[in-house]
Amino acid sequence: MSTIRKNDTVLVVTGRDRGKRGRVLRVVPAKDRVIVEGVNFIKRHTRPNPQRNVKGGIVEREAPLAASNVQLVCPECGAQTRIGRKQLDDGRRVRYCVKCKGVVDK
16 A cells, blocks of 8 residues: 555646645556655657647656655645554555645545
8 A cells, every 4th residue: 555646636736846735646566656636747849640639749748756755735634744554443554644634645
């Protein structure tokens, strides 16, 4: 069970885009990286490919950044927080906010 998952709102803690918030688009657990919406843009020079209907030119897109450089934003209290794990009475394992003790998983 990972601490950061797809569609979580995160805050970038270090790096060029420090202070930006965004939604996690993809998680790459093998490399311990996340792709966050609107953060860490890179420019790719692409060649036109008529078979795949791809236009050529310079394309801007989000690049992965290290998962350790982002921190989850609690949906209940709205603060950046660390994540704890606990098992509820009904047997579900959930992530919870360390600051407000609110459950992050719904």
